[in-house]
Amino acid sequence: MKSTGAAIAVNGALTLLALFALAPLAWMLSVSFMAPGEAAAFPPPLLPQQPSLANYVQLFARDRMGGYLLNSLLLATAVTLASLLFNLAAGYAFAKLRFCGRDALFQALLGALVIPGQVAMMPLFLLMKTLGLVNTYAGVVLPALASIFGVFLVRQYARSIPDELLEAARIDGAGEARIFFVIVLPLLRPIIATLAILTFLASWNDFMWPLIVLSDQDYQTLPVALASLSREHVMDNELMMAGAVVTVLPVLALFLALQRHYLQGLMLGGVKG
Template sequence: MSPRLAKALIHGLLIGAAAIAIAPLLYMLSVSFMPQGEASALPPPVLPTHPTLANYRELFLNAGMGRYLVNSLLISTAITVVSLAFNLMAGYAFAKLEFKGRQRIFQVLLGALVIPAQVAMLPLFLLLKYMGLVNTYGAVIVPALATIFGIFLVRQYASGIPDDLMEAARIDGAGEFRIFATIVMPLLKPIMVTLAIFTFLAAWNDFMWPLIALTGQEHYTLPIALASLSREHVQDSELMMAGSVVTILPVLVLFLALQRYYLEGLLMGSVKG
């Protein structure tokens, strides 16, 4: 095959693949601007004839989408901020601080990685019920405040910090918390960004556990609300597409803005694992 032909072939395939990946998302955007009923016609329209924001208005004014959006933001932000702190501290301690049982505890955590989260869900529901947390934000937030994956990621990264830095500070009489806050944290900044995006996206997109733990509409996150709406409004394609746009857009924008960190984290978490 001549290089020119190979080049054309490669780009043809790349364009085709990219189109398949992106087209459903663009189509969602287009249908979301169609007036009600337009999408249920033959042939299926590709672009709205009279673009309208009516579906978005309907979602936010009558379907409570504003509330679900706030719920999602609140829950995902709380999980991200607190779990970041907990995972950073633990990951750093496992990497750099000497204590009895360090190896053993870490091995138990690594071993637990093979257990799928769903195994814990039934007793977790009962536990939270006895704690009075079912159908509160806490039911989704609290169990997510630390992750083995996050601790593992931070530990990998923190192992690269030279011990001399901490030793010098200790000789100068700095306490461990001070060392962590002033020396270690700034060095961990890249992994903090990576872990924060990972956590936020995972919390935002999470489906099964919020579906179980949030039994009342007032606490629904966007995915749960969308799933419930789509069961009621099977025929209202335009409305559902607008709902999908509201659900996807925030995470897509976040990813586009910080994708370098996200992809680096993806490789760290898997290749070295």
């Protein structure tokens, strides 16, 4: 009886916390359907009096949000695919291949995790400028080809692959490339899904680096475009909320669709090895 009461209390508290966390998102969605100026009333209304899609029509017709949406989608997809290839290969190498300085190099990478990313933006920008990649999509994709966290996550999971399985494949004459693509990658499926979600979300939500590298307005991504929109329509809360919904909904839908694989990969990557 006591355990049942404790479970009810815990579930009730978790439900309240979930509602508290979801309330801003629900109100953002509601405001996006309101008429201009309706959200500025006091007290602010919870639901629109006459729901309308006018804010979304204005976003895609006049403010070119569709082009920015496509830019973000292309960049996030390219970054995710390229980053997966490099992170998976590097993580597997650190976990299962023996080479000179492997452990020292990995420890140096882990030490670099404590360095804020903003510190590297200036030298990275100068490097992109020297390479002629400023104001190009390659300037956004290239620095994101590999991440220390991604390498670490894959390494921790790949250490659980039995060495005997890899040695048997080598004895049968399989090369390292074939072992990686035919044997290792299928075993890394949970961590691949997790890393894909994390990388896509990070790239989709990235604001600072695209703002620095992409000076042409036609190349802007959704977060940068939304910030520009806020300067142009500083008092138009309804239009701003519609832009926020357009920015949030795709990644929210992706996360909800793949959350089982995401959580499974995180737990397995954290406890194995």
